Amino acid sequence: MPRRRTASPPVSAPSGDGPVTLQMVAQAAGVSASTVSRILNGTAVVSQGKKQAVDEAIALLGFVPNPVARGLAGGRTLSVGVVTQSIDSPFYGVALRGIEDELDRAGYSPLFVSGHWNASEEARCIDMLRSRRVDGIIVLTGRLSDAALKHTARSLPVVATGRKLRAPNLYSLDFDNFEGARLATEHLASLGHQRIAFIAGNSEHPDANERLRGYRAGLEAACIPFDPELVGAGLFHEESGMLATERLLDTRRRFTALFAANDQMALGACLALQRRSLRVPQDVSVMGFDDLSISRYSVPPLSTIHHPAYELGQYAAAAMLCLLRGEKPALRLPEPRVVARESTAPPVAASARS
C-alpha cells in the first residue's frame, strides 16, 4: 500500500479507520516522531511539557505501538520464542503458563513452537523464531546439543531448562532429578519396602538417566541390592507404564513397591496392577514423579515427587528478562520434595505378591 504519504494529515479521530500510528500521535501532540519514540522507549530525557502532551495524545488516540515495525526498525519485538516439545504436554503445559504469566507482566509475549523431541525440528524452530525477530529464546529441555545452544546464544540470549550449562548470554535452570528419585526411593524404603521395582523413562532423555541414578542411590542408601530384573523400560507415557508393569509382573519376580520415572507411567502402572487384581497400595505401593495436577485425583491419589513445573516456566522467563536487561540471572528451582498421598503404604506381610 505505497503512495500514501501523509500529505493531508490523517484523520486523527480516535475512531479513525486503521490503527493509530506513532505519526498521528506526533502530529496530535505537535512534536516530531522521534520525540514520541523516545518517550515511548525512555531512550532520552524529554522536557516535561512535551512528555505530557505526548502522553495525552497517546491516551486520547488509544495508540498502541506496532511491534512489527518496532522489530524491523529497532530490533526489539518484545517477544520471546519458546521451544517446547509438544504444545499439549501435561507437564510442560504448566511451564508454558508460567512463562506466559511472567512475560506478560513485563509486556513481552511468548511465541510457542514445538520441537517434538527432535534436534533437527528444534533447530528449524530456532531459525523460525530468529526470522521472526524474537528478542530471546527459551528452550524447554529437548534434544539440541549444548553446543548448538551455545551457538545460538552468541546472537541471542537463551535460557534452557534441563541442563547445567554455563555460557555467556545463556542461563540454564536445572531441576534436581537425581535427588528427587533418591527421595522417592527413600520414601518407599522407609515405609519398609525391600523389593522396589522401577520403570525407567526414555533413555535418550537426560531426566530419565538422572532418575534411574537417583533410584539406585536410594536403594544403596537403604542397603537394598540393585536388581536389574526389577527395572522395566518405559517411554514416559501411560501406555508404556502399563506395558512395562505387565512385563514386570510376568517375570514373577516379586516386588511390593513400584516407582515409575514419571506420573504418566505410574498411572499406567496402576491400571496394569488393577487388571491383575493387585490393589494399590495394599498389594503394591506405587510412586510417581512430577506431581501432575491429575495425579491428585487418580484412584488412589498418587504419591509422587513434586516437580515445580509452573516455577520452571516462570523462572525461565524471569531469567530471560534479566538477560534482556543485561543483568545476570541468579534463580534456582525449588528442591524436590515427596508428596505422600494414598498410593504408597507399608507393605502388608500377607500381600498377594510377597
Place this chain on the structure above:
Amino acid sequence: MPRRRTASPPVSAPSGDGPVTLQMVAQAAGVSASTVSRILNGTAVVSQGKKQAVDEAIALLGFVPNPVARGLAGGRTLSVGVVTQSIDSPFYGVALRGIEDELDRAGYSPLFVSGHWNASEEARCIDMLRSRRVDGIIVLTGRLSDAALKHTARSLPVVATGRKLRAPNLYSLDFDNFEGARLATEHLASLGHQRIAFIAGNSEHPDANERLRGYRAGLEAACIPFDPELVGAGLFHEESGMLATERLLDTRRRFTALFAANDQMALGACLALQRRSLRVPQDVSVMGFDDLSISRYSVPPLSTIHHPAYELGQYAAAAMLCLLRGEKPALRLPEPRVVARESTAPPVAASARS
C-alpha cells in the same frame, strides 16, 4: 541501525554475517528486488531465465524471507493468532496441536494467547494479535460476544469454535454437545439405569448448557422423569466434580449412575465415590464427556463421549486457510460417539445404593 545503504555490495557469501536479505539475492541473481519478490510470492509471471537465476541464488545463499518485514510491507505475516483460554488445558491442548500441525503444512505459524475465560482479556488478546499483524484469528470458544467476533471479522478472517455463527469472513465450527450428552444418557439408560445423576459444568459456558439439555433429552427419551435433586453444579474441573459428588451423596438421594459434563469432573467423581467406599461401576456407573487421553488409563478406564479435540483444531486451521485463500470453508466436525469402557455397567440389584 540506519545509515547502512548498500553502497558497497554486502558480502554475499552464504556465511556472511547477519541474515541474507532479498536485496542480496537480487544482486546475486542480477535482477531487481521487485523481481525476486514477485517470484517469491508468485505475484506475476517472470521469464524462465530470471526465475532460474533467482531460485539458484536463493538456494545458494540460503535465503529465508523475513516475515517481520513482509508483514510491515505487504500485510501478510504468514501467522495466525489463536485465542485459547489456557495454554495448559488438557482438552484444548490437543486442539492446539491440531492447529499447529495443519498450519505448519501450509507454511503458517500459530501465535497462541490465553484469554482465561474472560471477555475483556480475550479482547486484549485480539488487539495484541492484530498489532502483531496476524493474517487471521482462531478463537477457541471463550466468552467473547458473537457481535465482537463479527466485528473483528470485518477486518480479519476469523474462525471460531463452540458457536453457530454465520457472517462474512467468519466461519464457525460447532461440536454437537447436545447430541453427545443425549447419547451418554441413552447409554446409561440402555444399560438399565433409572436413577442417573448429572454433574453440570459452569453455567456461563455454552457447552455446559447444551450438555445439560442433552441429558434431559436422553432422560425423556428413556421415559425417566427429570429430578432436579439429582443434578449437581460443577466447574468443569476435577475438584468440583469431587465436591459435587459428595454433595449428591450427602442428599442420600439414590442413584446408580452418574454422568459428568466432562471427564475431569468424572474423574473427580470417581475419587469421591471411592472415598465413600462405593465401587465403580458395581455400585455406581460413571460416564464422562470429552475422552481426554488420560481417561483411557483411569482406574477403571472411563466411559465417555468422544470429543474430537485434534480435529477441532485441525479443521479450524483448515477453515482459516480456506478463508485466507478467499475460499468458502465447508468443514464439519465428526459426530459424537460413545466410548464404552469399564466405568459403566448394568446396575447391580444388590448395589450398596440401590
Place this chain on the structure above:
DNA sequence: CTGAAAGCGCTTACAG
C-alpha cells in the same frame, strides 16, 4: 532537549 533523515527488509502500484 529535539527534529530531519536514513534505514530496517520487504511489497506493490506506476511506468515502461
Place this chain on the structure above:
DNA sequence: CTGAAAGCGCTTACAG
C-alpha cells in the same frame, strides 16, 4: 516481463 521508487511504522545516529 521488469525496474525504480514509495511506502509499511517505527528507531536511531547525526546535527543542531
